[in-house]
Amino acid sequence: MKHIVLIVSLICAVALNGFAQQAPPDSQKYNFTVADCVNYAYEHQDSVINADLDIKSADYKVKETIGSGLPQISGSASFQDYLKTPIVIFGTNKFSIYQKFSESNSISLSQLLFDGSYLVGLKAAKTYKELSQRNYTRSRIETNVNVTKAYYQVLVSNEQVKLLDANIKQLKQQLNETIQQNKQGFVEKIDVDRLTVQYNTLVNNKENVLRLLALNYQVLKFQMGMPIEKELVLKDKLEDVQLGDDLSDLSNDTTFYKNRIEYGLTETNLKLNQLDLKREKSLLLPSLAFVGNAGVLFQNNSLGHLFSPGYPSSYIGFSLNVPIYSGGQHNNRIKQSQITVLKSQNDLSNLKNGLRLQASQAWIGYINGMQTLKVQKENQELAAEVLRVSKIKYQQGVGSSIEVTQAESALESADNSYIQGLYDALVSKVDLDKAYGRIK
Numbered sequence: 001m002k003h004i005v006l007i008v009s010l011i012c013a014v015a016l017n018g019f020a021q022q023a024p025p026d027s028q029k030y031n032f033t034v035a036d037c038v039n040y041a042y043e044h045q046d047s048v049i050n051a052d053l054d055i056k057s058a059d060y061k062v063k064e065t066i067g068s069g070l071p072q073i074s075g076s077a078s079f080q081d082y083l084k085t086p087i088v089i090f091g092t093n094k095f096s097i098y099q100k101f102s103e104s105n106s107i108s109l110s111q112l113l114f115d116g117s118y119l120v121g122l123k124a125a126k127t128y129k130e131l132s133q134r135n136y137t138r139s140r141i142e143t144n145v146n147v148t149k150a151y152y153q154v155l156v157s158n159e160q161v162k163l164l165d166a167n168i169k170q171l172k173q174q175l176n177e178t179i180q181q182n183k184q185g186f187v188e189k190i191d192v193d194r195l196t197v198q199y200n201t202l203v204n205n206k207e208n209v210l211r212l213l214a215l216n217y218q219v220l221k222f223q224m225g226m227p228i229e230k231e232l233v234l235k236d237k238l239e240d241v242q243l244g245d246d247l248s249d250l251s252n253d254t255t256f257y258k259n260r261i262e263y264g265l266t267e268t269n270l271k272l273n274q275l276d277l278k279r280e281k282s283l284l285l286p287s288l289a290f291v292g293n294a295g296v297l298f299q300n301n302s303l304g305h306l307f308s309p310g311y312p313s314s315y316i317g318f319s320l321n322v323p324i325y326s327g328g329q330h331n332n333r334i335k336q337s338q339i340t341v342l343k344s345q346n347d348l349s350n351l352k353n354g355l356r357l358q359a360s361q362a363w364i365g366y367i368n369g370m371q372t373l374k375v376q377k378e379n380q381e382l383a384a385e386v387l388r389v390s391k392i393k394y395q396q397g398v399g400s401s402i403e404v405t406q407a408e409s410a411l412e413s414a415d416n417s418y419i420q421g422l423y424d425a426l427v428s429k430v431d432l433d434k435a436y437g438r439i440k
Contacts, residue, residue, distance in 0.1 A: 029231045034151045036235070037224050041143045044225030051132070051139040058129035065125040069118050071111045079103045099299035101306045106295030110319070113289055116282025124275040131268045138261045141439050143223070145430055150220040152426040155238050156419055157213040163415045164206040171199050171408060174391070178401075191401040198408055205412075238422070243370065243429055250363070250436055257355040259437025266351050270344040277337040283330060284323055292316040355435075362428070362435035369421070369428035376414070376421035383407070383414035 032040065042048055085098040112118060175195045181187045218228045226232065250256070257263050294314040300306045323330070387407040393399030433439050 031233045033235045041147045041224040048139045051136040054132040058132040062125040075107045077105045100301045103298045109292040111290040115287040116285040120279040146223045150223045154216045156423040160419045194405045256436045273341045273344045280334045286322045289319045359435040362432045366428040366432040369425040373421040373425040376418040380414040380418045383411040
């Protein structure tokens, strides 16, 4: 018996251990590249999920429209207890053709044979589905852009922390040396104070950047649709980002605007408005349907004998509807639809010009961003060299502590400008890809 209990305990322990390994812990760490973050967002971002649900809803809309042209069958039943039966007057005679109790059952069938608006509706339903699919694509593109920019913001913030760490380290070393020199009487106390102020400022700046970095991580997870309490580690480094781009292909592409999802959406809206105009015109045509009905009527003055006997009836036929005159309402609706189509055509033309303007702005923004980044990087290197020379001059007694302090401030300012230029360049690259429809 003891052996059996031991074996069962071992089996339970193994099963629980296996379950614990299969279940993802709450503290799961995600090591993601920017592509991983984008793919995660495609599956978890609410805007993308809702756009996907819209596609499914559009599928049902198409099926609903198709169903309206299939046979329509309905049944009905009714029961009457005449408290006072209706009287029919024939000449001077009065009599009733009704029994006290009446019950009827019937089934009706109708099948649409021709209706112009139905045929147009089928095309419109499919175009509506196309619109939902393009909206889904737009949601993915917007999500891609937002996640990528948020990812780059975290990378840049991390780079800023690294620069601050390097500056704090060298400034701390210089401060310690200056304190020792002050104790030995080689430098004045004011030199120590200047460096202390600068050191404290740098440390405070780093703390501020670290808080912003934590916030930037939360922004990135929010854009991804990831719970902000999850742990996310970025695998990509700044040096992995390819900022350089060959712009010759872009300059030669004169139809790039057709790659923009906004243009496709506006085209689809134009199609829907054109189909609505066709539908309004088709309502001027006759419609024809096949109809049929079968039923049975029961009447009796005694409720117990109501269903004996029954009186069946049935018929088949055709129903034709011919529009003749509606007081000019329909013609006015057609004119309204024509105006809507013209406005949609104008919107499409205006959008084409707008997309070209956006592309020009993105082009200039990218070139300016890359040029600014290059200059800021050179300024950063020059500021570091100025600081190095200032320290040497100060140590050799031919320079002042003020000169070193100013060089430190200039390097910090150059670092900040470089960080801002780096982020602007990264964002301009994303905007350029979006403007030319290269984000799929």
